[in-house]
Amino acid sequence: MSKIEEKLFQDRYRVDADRPHIQIKDAEICARCRNQQCTVCCPAGCYSREADGSVALATDGCLECGTCRIICDEHRNVAWEWPRGGFGILFKFG
Known part of the structure; x- marks a missing residue:
């Protein structure tokens, strides 16, 4: 595993x-x-380029950083909102 x-x-x-x-x-x-910058800029790797040229999105593991909505500024093709309370990333501190 990488760092x-x-x-x-x-x-x-x-x-x-x-x-x-x-x-x-x-x-x-x-x-x-x-x-398709989202496929290389998402720090959690939620976006991937498929063999047919499409983009697949798996939100499991999203860090909720908002990079995808910023990087897709040309097309504004990402609908992004905060997860509902109790869902989403649970950071481990320490």
């Missing part, structure tokens, strides 16, 4: 299966995006 993976492993994430806090608004826009 970042070791650190992320210490955190826990409570999944809100009924209401993901991040969604891709239009998958076709992501498929046409020439940079």
Whole structure:
């Protein structure tokens, strides 16, 4: 494991299966995006480039940093909100 993976492993994430806090608004826009910066800039690796050129999003493990909504400034194709109370990242301090 790399250092970042070791650190992320210490955190826990409570999944809100009924209401993901991040969604891709239009998958076709992501498929046409020439940079797909979200696939390399998300520190938790929630976005991945698929073989067909589409972008897949897995919100489990999201650090709630907001990088994806900032990096997608050209298309504004990310719907992002804070998770409901009790869900999301649970950081381990110490």
